[in-house]
Structures are given as structure tokens and as C-alpha cells.
Amino acid sequence: MSLPLENNPNYAQYAHPERLVSTDWLATNLGAKNLVVLESNEDILLYSTGHIPGALKIDWFTELNDEVTRDYVEGAAFAELMASKGISRDSTVVIYGDKSNWWAAYALWVFTLFGHEDVRLLDGGRDKWIAEGRETSTEKPAVTATEYPVIERDDSVIRAYLPQVLEHLGNPLIDVRSLEEYTGERTHMPNYPEEGAMRGGHIPTAASVPWGKAAAADGTFKSRAELEAIYFEEAGLKPGDDVVAYCRIGERSSHTWFVLKHLLGFESVRNYDGSWTEWGNAVGVPIVRGEANGELPVKRGARA
């Protein structure tokens, strides 16, 4: 059984308030039956320095990725991972993490690929919990393993692969990286390591909206009105648009995916997790350099 939703007037403004919980709600509900709290961080060691009591760590790199296929784990491995963390198919999973929930949103997005129904983010994440002086623990929680069904990953709804992004060209794209990454500006000073991609720039016509714009100073999400100003007025999205978001490897764009999908209520939003690491290195696909979104190329390259 899932836990009741938080009745928080502050979240009523969002399209899907059931996807958020506050630090107050979590503090009250810690230890509840069928609630599993997961910490997902950019820094793999951070959990060990102290975490929300009872929370388990989930690591995107070693647990959600398959070592061999350069992809997320398959259904069987995901089921095994869930069982090892005491998660059942009907568990309420609350995920939180460092850096305004950037990696927490990534984990939530992967859970969504497997259709785990009740998965929520702790608004404000790890930083807010700590800033409020709430209890942390270095104790490793004991887990009673559960059974979790093998559900195959569904990549068709919220995930875009490179060929689908090429087909998508002409529809709205959001590039959530920093402006420097977007323009393709590079540091050419000697002995400075180079970027991981062959070419710097962005996908033609993509609007630049760095992911962090959606977060307030305390790491919580901005109000719906503020988010609408950013994504509708500045980036030019319209309600009902079919949107693809991308970044470097798909982590930051998961945060934006969450904002567009669950807070602003876009039905069709996909995360292109191959992102710039793939696009910037791919043969025969067009890019644009500089600050302008750029035109849709007539000749799109061999692949387009």
C-alpha cells in the first residue's frame, strides 16, 4: 500500500503535486510501513558522511547503469536491485539528493522507465534537510529483502534515442547545460584537459535553459508562475508541446524533465540521455555554435 499523499497547499499549484513531499512530511513519516527513502547523490561518498535516518543509498553509476551495454539495467537486474533495498512494487519511494536533487531526479526518471508508480522527490533535497538542522545518521539501515516483479524497461515514452531526436528536429528542444557548453566555447589554455565531446555547441534550434534555473536558492522548486515565466515566456514553449530535453549525459535534463512533466504538466516530454556526449561525437549530425538557437539545417547531415 502506498502512503497517503501530502496535503500541502504549496504543491497544489503544480500539475502533479503527488510527486513531491516536504521535509516536514518526510520527518513525520520516517519509519512508516512501505515507505523507502533513497539518497541519490552526485558525490558517491556523501551518503556515508551522514544521511536521513533509515535512508538507503542508490548510486546511478554502479547500480542503475549496466556495465557492459552502456545503458540502464534490464528488468531482471532492476528487480534484484529493488528487492535488495526492500522495495516492493507498491512501495512509496521518496528520493532525495545533493545539488538541488539533480541526481535524485535522475534516479526518479529511471524508476519511471520501469513504471514504478509511487515515486516522489523530497522538495529541497539533502541540502534543505541539513539546513533545517534535522537529524542525520551514519548508521547503515538493516533491510528486509522483498520481492519485486521483473518489469521490462519502457524506453518508448519518456526517453529519446539519437534517431528519435533527429526525427524530432523542428519541435521544441531544451538544452539544460551551462551557457558555455551551449555556445561551444572552449578553454584552449595549455595543459587544461579537453572536453569529452569532439565538437562544442548545441543541437540546432534548441533553447538554452540551464537546469538550475528551476531551483530556488534553498534547493526547492520555484513556484509554478516562476517556472512558467522561464519555460513559456523565455524559452518559448507552449502548453501541449512535444519536448525533448538534453544535457551532457542525461542527469541534469532529468531535473528539467521532472519540472516539465510533473510540475508544469506537459504530457509529452522525453529525456535524451545520450545527450551531448553522444550528439557531440556522432557522425553525420548537425550542430550549431554560438548563442543563437540556430536554424533547422536544410541539409541535416548524413543521418538526418
Next chain:
Amino acid sequence: MSALNPALAEIVEEFSEVPEADRLELLLDYSRELPELPPHLAEHPELLEQVVECQSPLFLIVEVGADQVVRLFFSAPPEAPTTRGFASVLAAGLDGSSAEEILAVPEDMPARLGLSRALSPLRMRGMSAMLGRIKRQVTEQLATA
């Protein structure tokens, strides 16, 4: 293959001797032992160079003495333990070495810690970047000495 100086070689050996599953714990131990900045730098954080390749804020500065003995200083916040851990490994392994020893550290030294299955490639690159910037600062200071 160029050789590691004894202190750094010992740390690499320490990492390779523990099972892979325990290496992160070892890195966490190192992160706790990163020395504080000395007063002359703590009061002037602007003197430190940021390693922008690291995903968390990490600042470093190199001081090459008249005797070519090199001092290394790092600054990283407590909420960035992985970055602190890497910095602490370099501090423990290279602080007080000669300029020559530091310039001879092989580029693949971070990979020799055996952490590449546990840490993302970008993390590993962050550590390589720290090493690269340390070497660049040493070279620059030798040139102007």
C-alpha cells in the same frame, strides 16, 4: 613507465591491496584527513586556482620553494567528500616532494587507484585535471624562478 615517488607509490599500493568494495571507504578516510589551508592562504582564497573540471568546488595552489621542494594546498567543502578524497591523496602523496618528482608522476596515476569501476569517468577526469594543473603550476613557477 615513469616511477611514482615513494609516498604516492605507497598510497597506490594501499588502494590496490584492499578489496574493490572497500576502496571507497578508504577514499572517505582520506577525505577526512585533507589538511586545512595554512593562515596565509585561508585569508586569501583568491590566490587558489579552481579546478573547473571537478564536479564540486575544488581549489588548489602550488608553492615551489627555493630548494625546489613543492608544497601543495587544497580547499574543498565538506559536502564534496570524493573531491576532497582525491585532493587528500595528492596532498599525502606529493606535498613536500621535489618539483622533478611531481613532474614525473605518470598521467594515468588516478587510474592506478583502482576506482574506475566505482566512480564515473568525469570524476576520474577531475582527478587527472587536478594533477595536470599541479604540474602546470610547477612548470610555470620553475620557468619564472
